Amino acid sequence: MSILATRNLTKRYGKSRGVSDINLQVEEGEIFGFIGPNGAGKSTTIRMLMQLAYPTSGEIMLFGSKVEGEMPELRKRIGYLPSEINLYKDMTGRQLLEWAARAHGLELSRTDAAAYAELLQYDMDKTVKSYSLGNRKKLGIILSLLHRPKLLILDEPTSGLDPLVQHAFFDLLKQLNAEGMTVFFSTHVLNEVEKVCDRVAIIREGSIIRTSRIDEISGGSKRTYAVQFTEPGDRTEAYGLWELDPDVRYEAGVHTFTSRRSIHDTLQAISRYDIRDITIQKPTLEELFMDYYRKDRGDGK
Numbered sequence: 001m002s003i004l005a006t007r008n009l010t011k012r013y014g015k016s017r018g019v020s021d022i023n024l025q026v027e028e029g030e031i032f033g034f035i036g037p038n039g040a041g042k043s044t045t046i047r048m049l050m051q052l053a054y055p056t057s058g059e060i061m062l063f064g065s066k067v068e069g070e071m072p073e074l075r076k077r078i079g080y081l082p083s084e085i086n087l088y089k090d091m092t093g094r095q096l097l098e099w100a101a102r103a104h105g106l107e108l109s110r111t112d113a114a115a116y117a118e119l120l121q122y123d124m125d126k127t128v129k130s131y132s133l134g135n136r137k138k139l140g141i142i143l144s145l146l147h148r149p150k151l152l153i154l155d156e157p158t159s160g161l162d163p164l165v166q167h168a169f170f171d172l173l174k175q176l177n178a179e180g181m182t183v184f185f186s187t188h189v190l191n192e193v194e195k196v197c198d199r200v201a202i203i204r205e206g207s208i209i210r211t212s213r214i215d216e217i218s219g220g221s222k223r224t225y226a227v228q229f230t231e232p233g234d235r236t237e238a239y240g241l242w243e244l245d246p247d248v249r250y251e252a253g254v255h256t257f258t259s260r261r262s263i264h265d266t267l268q269a270i271s272r273y274d275i276r277d278i279t280i281q282k283p284t285l286e287e288l289f290m291d292y293y294r295k296d297r298g299d300g301k
């Protein structure tokens with residue numbers, strides 16, 4: 001069953017864009033990444049999912065029910081981290097967590113808050129006004145998890161977190177997911193998405209340009225070759241390497257180029273010349289996403 005789905009979800013802000021015809025389908029048990037550059041429309045979409053903004057048109061389904069008007073009983077089953085969190089500045093994190101736990105009918109000491117705080121290296125006894133962005137994020141993450149929601153919706157959860165904490169956070173997401181939580185999160189940081197997401201939707205300028213399983217996003221035969229020829233010096237011209245890649249570079253004895261031909265054909269083209277050393281690299285997920293953005297603008301390679 002789709003735990004979260006949208007049909008042609010559209011939001012216009014006066015004459016400006018917002019988002020258009022967003023179609024999402026997140027299945028129960030998935031970790032789903034919502035990826036796009038600044039201003040692409042991630043927060044707008046998420047705010048509509050959370051009933052914090054009204055769609056101009058289109059539909060939202062949560063837990064199989066169509067969202068119409070205020071539906072607090074649906075929201076209770078969701079954990080939500082907004083992209084910007086405003087918290088009472090004179091309270092400590094613990095006081096806020098106690099208050100939020102009570103709102104869910106829980107005792108803070110009976111939740112996993114302390115374990116989450118330890119994992120995220122978060123000191124809940126400091127007052128909120130002393131917090132860095134990272135600490136606000138950590139508190140926001142723990143607040144979103146207190147009631148063990150079935151569905152977790154996180155808007156840019158990793159901004160402000162240092163790499164070690166990001167790592168711990170993604171481990172926590174994987175653990176919660178293994179225990180049955182479905183996770184939908186937005187980001188413009190791509191490297192961790194590869195490790196944690198089952199599927200991603202890529203949004204750009206208000207529209208989804210691709211939805212795909214992570215392992216199906218591949219550059220086909222695109223590879224980057226770093227070749228050291230036995231003959232010294234820049235051999236770009238002599239060996240006609242620009243035929244493989246007009247942007248071929250020569251630096252410190254190494255020719256670097258990207259070819260979309262098959263590995264066999266590429267090697268055949270250069271193996272006429274004596275090769276001292278070669279490395280062949282698959283494109284990173286980040287490079288592939290950059291390709292998608294460029295392709296959409298019509299200047300993809």
Ligand SMILES: Nc1ncnc2c1ncn2[C@@H]1O[C@H](COP(=O)(O)OP(=O)(O)OP(=O)(O)O)[C@@H](O)[C@H]1O
Pocket residue numbers: 013016017018019036037038039040041042043044045083188
């Ligand atoms: N309240 C608003 N009034 C007018 N335009 C808005 C409003 N909120 C967002 N927009 C516009 O809608 C578009 C999508 O913005 P949104 O904040 O959803 O993007 P985002 O993908 O979350 O970006 P970021 O990564 O920077 O947070 C942008 O063009 C933005 O300027």
